[in-house]
Amino acid sequence: MKSRLTIAIQGKGRLSKESVNLLNKSGISFSVNNGNLLAKAKNFPIDILFVRDDDIPSLVNNGIADIGIVGDNVLIEKIIELKNSNIKKVLDLGFSRCKLSFAAPAVKNISSLKNKIIATSYPNIVRKYLIENNITAKVVNFNGSVELTPYIGIADCICDLVSSGATLEANNLVEFKELLKSQAVLIINNDINNKKMLYVEKLIKRIQGVVNANESKYVMLNADSSDVKAICKLLPGSESPTLIPLEDTNKVAIHALCQEPVFWETMEKLKAKGASSILVMPVEKILN
Ligand code: PRT
C-alpha cells in the first residue's frame, strides 16, 4: 500500500505563491523551479504537482492527486459538472478571496436577465442559478476577457469573478447580483487509503494551524487594574487573557491571543478605555 502523498497546486497564477507559502509554513520543504511539473518534499512523504487550477478538482476526483488547493469557485463549477464527485472539501484557507457576480453595462436586476445572453467562465453555476430562479436566458462559455463581451456586442451581461471591482469599472460594468463568495480551499480524495490518511490528517492539522495563526494576533498592553474588565471585553476572539502585575501596583499587563483580526479601530477603542503601550504581534503557528 503506497503511503507517499501527492498534492496538486496551481503552477502559475493567483493561487501559486500562497499555496507554496502555506505548504512551506506547514513544515514541507521543496524546491520550486519555474516550469517543473513535480517537486518532491525532502522532509514529509509528499510530492507536489504543479498544474492549471482548472485541472485540480479532476486530479483529486480520480485519485491522481490525494489532496489539492483550488479556488472554491473552480471546485463548485466542477462538482456540478461531475454530479457524483469523489472530492471532500476539508478547509477554507483564507486567501484568494473573491466573489462571482452578475454585472451589466447599466444597473439591472435579476428579472432583467430574462431572454438575455450571459457570458461566463462558470456556465454550470450560472445555469444552476437560472434554473433555481426560473429564469430563461442563454449562457455562453468564455474562458478569458469575459468583461469585454458586452462591449463587443456578443453578450448582454456577464457573470465573472470580482475582487477589487476595478476591472468591472474599467469596462463600464455594474455588479448587480453576487452569486457566491470564494476563497482558496483544501480538498482531498474520499478514498484515501489508511496508510496515507495518517499523513493527510497530520498535514491538515498543520495547515489548519497556519491558517488559524494567519488570522490571529498576540496582543500585549498595559492598563490600570480598574480598566481590565472593560479592556478585556474589547479584545476580539480572545478566550482568557493573561494578567501580569507590574511594578506600579495599580497597573497590570494584559496578554491575549486574539483569534480574529485586530484593526486600528480596535486599538483606538482600547486606548480610549485606558490601555497604553499596545503591541499587536503576528503569530506563526497554533497547535490546538
Ligand atoms: O492558468 P490557470 O488556468 O492555472 O489560471 P487561471 O488564469 O484560470 O486563474 P487565475 O490564476 O487568474 O486565478 C486563480 C484563482 O484565483 C481563481 O479561480 C479564483 O479562485 C482566485 N481569484 C481571486 C481570482 C481573482 N481573485 C480575480 N480577481 N481570479 C480571477 N480574478 C480576475 C477576474 O476574473 C477578473 O478578470 O480578476 C479580474 C477582476 O479583478 P478586480 O480586482 O479588478 O475585481
Ligand code: ZN
Ligand atoms: Zn484556470
